Each structure stands twice: as structure tokens, then as C-alpha cells.
Amino acid sequence: MDREIQRSESPLSRQSRPTPTQSSAEILALEPVGAYHRLVLDTGSDVAARVSPGHFAALAIGGRDSSMLLRRAFSIHRADPGAGSIELVFAVHGRGTKALAAHHVGDSVDLIAPLGTPFPLSGGPVAAVLVAGGYGSAPMFGLAEQILDRGGRVGFVLGAASADKLFGVGLARALTPHVAVTTDDGSYGSKGRVTDPLPGMIRELGATEVHSCGPMPMLRAVTEIATAYGARSHTAVEEAMACGIGICMTCVLPVVGEDGVTRFERSCTAGPVFDGTKVRWEDAGTLPAGLEGADAMNPHRVPAR
Known part of the structure; x- marks a missing residue:
């Protein structure tokens, strides 16, 4: 039942x-x-x-x-x-x-x-770049369809370690001609990282939004590039989740609130999609200085989960 x-x-x-x-x-x-x-x-x-x-x-x-x-x-x-x-x-x-x-x-x-909390959708047409590593692209195609249904434009930047670990390249190309593909070993598309073609894709589309899903270092780098080009960054984090409903606190990230205070937010309820500019990426896995309720003078590693 x-x-x-x-x-x-x-x-x-x-x-x-x-x-x-x-x-x-x-x-x-x-x-x-x-x-x-x-x-x-x-x-x-x-x-x-x-x-x-x-x-x-x-x-x-x-x-x-x-x-x-x-x-x-x-x-x-x-x-x-x-x-x-x-x-x-x-x-x-x-x-x-x-x-x-x-x-x-x-x-x-x-x-x-x-x-979880899904990707935010604007009420009207927008130009957005969707960035993903490996099978992190899974939610991006439905997101692209919804943006297109609202009269917007989308571009994809998909990357993986090798060709066999890419997911959805054909799906992306069926939705838009604006598709860039990278692999670490150069076995498909351009050799390099997803951050390499991202600036050009933002400029090409005049994108005001960048949506991404993948490992933490990638999300941090994508957010930095999107912000530098004046686009909003929405990131879906890939944190390990033991319960998925906000009870166990194993998936917390340090996130800056609207009041400027850093709090541990649960990826399973407040996320997995976060405003990338609010996540303290460099402090993930720590008790960072300024965290509400923590000793700001003596930050130390959170015990391994």
C-alpha cells in the first residue's frame, strides 16, 4: 500500500x-x-x-x-x-x-x-545552458523540454571520462543544435573538461541561466564561469544520502542563507538543486568558519560518513 x-x-x-x-x-x-x-x-x-x-x-x-x-x-x-x-x-x-x-x-x-527540490523554471522564455558529467545528464532532457515549451532556447555541454560513460548525446542533439561534448581521454568529442566549451556556449546563446549536475569540483567550476558571465547557476549535487527525507543529516552542505548566515542544509530536502553561488564549495565536508552553531575559531573535518 x-x-x-x-x-x-x-x-x-x-x-x-x-x-x-x-x-x-x-x-x-x-x-x-x-x-x-x-x-x-x-x-x-x-x-x-x-x-x-x-x-x-x-x-x-x-x-x-x-x-x-x-x-x-x-x-x-x-x-x-x-x-x-x-x-x-x-x-x-x-x-x-x-x-x-x-x-x-x-x-x-x-x-x-x-x-528533493527540482530545478527552478522561469515563467517565460529564457536561454539556458545545461551542463552535465556522465549520467548526471539524466534529468537535463526533461528540463530542456520544459524550457523549450516556454519558448526558450537551450544548449548542452556534456562530458565524461571516456566515450562509453557519456549519456544522452543523441537525446541532446534531438532537442537542439547547440551541443558540445567533451571527454577526458578524447575518445569522443573534444578532449578536455565540460568547463572548456562552457564560456563559448554561454556567449553563443546569450544564456542567462546555467543548470548543472555532476561531481562537486565540476559544479564549483561551472558556477564560477556562469557567474563571471552574468548567468544564474543552478546546481544539482551528487551527495550520498542515507535516508533521503531529511532526518539523518548525512548529506549536509554549508550554504549561505538570504540573511548571509551559513547553515548546514540537507541536500535531500533543500536540494539536490541549489543556487551555486550560495554553496561554500571549498568548505564541503568541514565545519567552516561562520557556520551557525559551530565553533568558528576552530574548524575541523567532519567525521567520515
Whole structure:
């Protein structure tokens, strides 16, 4: 039976967002896509209709008797309210994702969705560049479609370590002619990082917004470039999340509030999408000076999670 999940939120991060639902979701498709896996789940139209680009889902892996107690969080790639399904893309990294990849069509998984704060959307047309590393591009195609539906323009900058770890290049090119691709080893597109073609793409589109998803160093660099060119930076962080609903505090980041005070904000509720200029990227994983409630004179590392 489906049940609604109530999340713990601070007044600062509280926004209008859908209440997530816990349910048993049947696997409709599970197949390899390059270096990744594509997973389609039957969630019912109610859950799918509440998904916006940037939302994520948390899956329990292994069943009631499993030693893998923590849920795994995955960005939602697509939602189809008509079919009552959502689509996830994941890479096999450890025991949890390996166990998930071993499932079969017809199996069921325990799901909580939609979770998190999605990418903000302007009411009118805008020009935006969407930047992603690896399968961090998963939520970007639905976001691009919504921007285009509002009369805006989009460009993509997609990067990965190698060609097999790129995701969605064809999807991007089906949406816009403005697509730049980079790989660290030069096996596809230009050799280099996503930050290399980003300034040119911002200028080409006259972009006022840059949306990004990927590892922390990339998000920090993208934010610095976007800010230098006068564009707003919206970043979807890839923090490890143990609960996904704002209780455990394992995914906190130091974020500067509208009042100028730095607080630990939970990536699972206040994020995963943050204003990149508000995140203290260099202080992630520490108790930084000026943090509300911490000893500002003696910052030290947060114990490893």
C-alpha cells in the first residue's frame, strides 16, 4: 500500500514541493545503456505526475532481510504520467547498485518518490545552458523540454571520462543544435573538461541561466564561469544520502542563507538543486568558519560518513 512520507525541513529550505510517496513499484524494464543501466518502474500516474526535473527517487535494495539497510538515491531521468512510470539511470558502483542491476522485469522494489527540490523554471522564455558529467545528464532532457515549451532556447555541454560513460548525446542533439561534448581521454568529442566549451556556449546563446549536475569540483567550476558571465547557476549535487527525507543529516552542505548566515542544509530536502553561488564549495565536508552553531575559531573535518 502506498503511504505518504513526511520530511523534516528547516524554515529556510521549506518550499512548495510534492509530498513523496512510499510504494512497491514493479520493474517494467531494466537494460544496459552504455556504461549504465536504464530502469523503468511502474509507480502509478499520481507519483509520475508529481515529478519535475531534478527530483530523485530512493530505492530499498535487497528486501527486508538484507544487510543493506540504507536506500540508494537516483536522479529521475523521465516521468510518464500517462503510462504511470518513472525512469532512472544508474551506474554499478557497489553492492547496492550491483544487486539492483541483478533484478528482473516483473520484480518489485520499495520506492520513495518524488524527493528533493527540482530545478527552478522561469515563467517565460529564457536561454539556458545545461551542463552535465556522465549520467548526471539524466534529468537535463526533461528540463530542456520544459524550457523549450516556454519558448526558450537551450544548449548542452556534456562530458565524461571516456566515450562509453557519456549519456544522452543523441537525446541532446534531438532537442537542439547547440551541443558540445567533451571527454577526458578524447575518445569522443573534444578532449578536455565540460568547463572548456562552457564560456563559448554561454556567449553563443546569450544564456542567462546555467543548470548543472555532476561531481562537486565540476559544479564549483561551472558556477564560477556562469557567474563571471552574468548567468544564474543552478546546481544539482551528487551527495550520498542515507535516508533521503531529511532526518539523518548525512548529506549536509554549508550554504549561505538570504540573511548571509551559513547553515548546514540537507541536500535531500533543500536540494539536490541549489543556487551555486550560495554553496561554500571549498568548505564541503568541514565545519567552516561562520557556520551557525559551530565553533568558528576552530574548524575541523567532519567525521567520515
